[in-house]
Amino acid sequence: MALSSIASRTPSSRMFAQALRPSPGPFDFPCINQLVVKAEHAVRGAIVTRANKIRTRMAKGEKFPFNSVIPCNIGNPFAVGKHEITFPRQFVAACELASLRKDNTLPAEVRERAIEMLAHTPGGLGAYSASNGIELVRQHVAEYIGLRDGYPADPDDIFLVNGGSQAVEFLIKLIVANKDVGVLLPYPTYSLYTAEIDMMDGHSIPYYLDEDSLWETKISELERAYKEAYDKGIDVRALVVINPGNPTGNVISKQMVEQMVDFAEANNLMIIADEVYQTNIYDKNRPFVSFKKIVMNKRSKAPLVSLNSISKGFLGECGHRGGYVEFHNCSEESKGQFLKLASISLSPNGVGQILVDTLVKPPTSFECKTIWERETTAEIKSLGRKAKLLQTALNKLPGIKTNPSNGAMYLFPRVELPEKAIEAASKTVIDGKVVKPDMLWAMELLDNTGIIVVPGSGFGQVPGTYHFRITFLPEPEIMDSVIERITDFQNKFMEKYS
């Protein structure tokens, strides 16, 4: 709204009897930042809103064709029956409450570690920490990375954050310095990246993963994407990799990591390595290889920022919002400005920070270690089993075909939609928008089965193809129900639109 349009209202000493700035109100839709309006985060989008309405109506006693809503839209294991890993929760309780550090309610190692942690945390969990996080935790993160990669890491390169999402927010805010800046994103991609880039008015540049090769990256496709963006005048500055893949479940091979590092270095790109699923590995033949390790192996000069999180892996502690980033080959200024962003929100939450500590430094006493190993091993094994179970079931259904998931928490099956379904979608309008075909499929799935998935269009997909993202997190008894419901639905869906 241009001010000139209201310039005829000359201010006077009594100007405040009538507003200088006329309607709309300052917080009405036309005034709201349209870059935020534009941004979309598929995993919490229209389908989730629809599901919440169903839940509310169910709670009021309304009958549906199912007896529960099952959230398979998001990597949120505790919401679908996950059991807690004991040690981290005991550790939090001991750090919170002085009496638990004194009596014998909790194991000795828990109490000792809590006392040690608090000795390094002035004021304890109630106090703001340093904006980059508790130093002792950062040291343990560095040790963990050192053991993982075989190269020492520096605690001063580590920043603790309120989960991986906050790290991505900060990084995109720093990198997308103007409207010409572009970031290469794997497609299908995690919609956090597109949302943050949209809010900074930058360019998301898709490089498509190859569905026919188990969602592997192709360097020729990266080159195509980069060249096309360059030809449009886009200043491509960063390459995002998600490994293991979200939503694809792909684990990038060592050879491909090497090629991607070379590509980034040759093209003066920084690498954002989203490695939050690094312990969600289900195939021994496809081990996780960190970008940091390869950058070190190659002595590459490519600037690299790697992310890890307590929300994924065997911990799955999403609700506690904790994670870390490691900077490597990055300028001191970039770390300084990242720290400034962290300092503006003062400090990451303390509980998230100390849970990072348990992620990177497991217990060592017989009592705690035995339980820890049993629980964490069982969790990863169970995820691998459920991935296979769901994959096998889905591949039996008409019109659905899915790659296996070697990592992460998702399958990203392809749906061959009948012509009639595509036509039906084109005639369906919700909130003033024509519904995309895979959104129609996901809505009908929800309405008929209570299962929440995310339509592939929310992640980006090769035009003309349709997918959905589904987690394989539900505990076995819930998973059986998911498979039963989806099987029944898909058979009827294909019949309905045949």
Place this chain on the structure above:
Amino acid sequence: MALSSIASRTPSSRMFAQALRPSPGPFDFPCINQLVVKAEHAVRGAIVTRANKIRTRMAKGEKFPFNSVIPCNIGNPFAVGKHEITFPRQFVAACELASLRKDNTLPAEVRERAIEMLAHTPGGLGAYSASNGIELVRQHVAEYIGLRDGYPADPDDIFLVNGGSQAVEFLIKLIVANKDVGVLLPYPTYSLYTAEIDMMDGHSIPYYLDEDSLWETKISELERAYKEAYDKGIDVRALVVINPGNPTGNVISKQMVEQMVDFAEANNLMIIADEVYQTNIYDKNRPFVSFKKIVMNKRSKAPLVSLNSISKGFLGECGHRGGYVEFHNCSEESKGQFLKLASISLSPNGVGQILVDTLVKPPTSFECKTIWERETTAEIKSLGRKAKLLQTALNKLPGIKTNPSNGAMYLFPRVELPEKAIEAASKTVIDGKVVKPDMLWAMELLDNTGIIVVPGSGFGQVPGTYHFRITFLPEPEIMDSVIERITDFQNKFMEKYS
């Protein structure tokens, strides 16, 4: 960096042997978002960096004229000796650890409330919650506001957040929709607001509080500020109020709240009421009056967003990062877009959310209530005593004069700097910048006493005046040392520059 300048490097099939985008690196200083570079957050700025270096050198055994660094720069009570309020910590421990909900380690009310909370939190603290927060907590917040103001509040207008800072970040992101938008800020102000507005490339418009009237707001000054901004072509959309005041410690009178609400309504401004210190009240004659209550009293149409936090008041649980905002008279779209921002970071941390629950719903059983009342009353009384103690001591010193603090956690004393000190500052350059006179004073205070305060220039002040913000949080034994050190310092400082 214009792409045209490198257009001579024509892409080719082997273009990747040499970067299309030449130096500097993508994450080097010239490439970083300059709006972030511009932003400053005084409470974590240069003085804190300097203090951290001193701490590191002390830890290595170096000798200083003091034996400890005392952080009076930030409202971080646990860092300066605060004791935990028992019930909230017990509640967190019980929500974290199933065994504590079963045995008799913790009081019955704690266990029962934890069980009730978890029944309303699918997946417990390990799961992402709804992006607007746990519904039961939002209901309790609404009940608290209803009791406080005498008007019912709606849980759907409440959003739980990772502390007040995150709410401010989201609000400024939504409101500063373009470069012409301005926000009226009380000066001296909390630097979070200027930092967020700078990062959105908007305008911070100071309205100066009146130091001679105990830092009270003056409507004539608000009018001046608004008119001058309007004349510059700035589209003023919001009015920020901080009550009780940060850094001033002022509590706004009921009459002034009424006038400010009228001003906002008449000028089509939304009100952001930062009320995080609402229970930090030390003078019975200056009670806290919420903006919500006055908006309701007056049936005003002014859009209002009010903030509260677990970091302040008697809880002081800064490190846990929890708080809430209440929307009133705001469009559904504005709430929807706020929710979207929350959903992009998935959900606020769960522990922060359940601590909000204890803030707004104290315990009721004899066992827990007795301890709660003793602890919370003692905390607020102690803060009031320390405020008076520090104020009295500072007012005895040459060149220092301070208003009393009726609320919040700070004094904002004025320092009359000798000409020679101002001259010395003009000749001191740090990090390529000439040091401001009050920064020189604060640096010398730090170097000589180990006390960290924030120079007034970090908050904005009437040009030609100098101040510092100091918390009165240190526990009595530390406070005695603060007073002793600062007295000794100021006498020597005035002598040095006389």
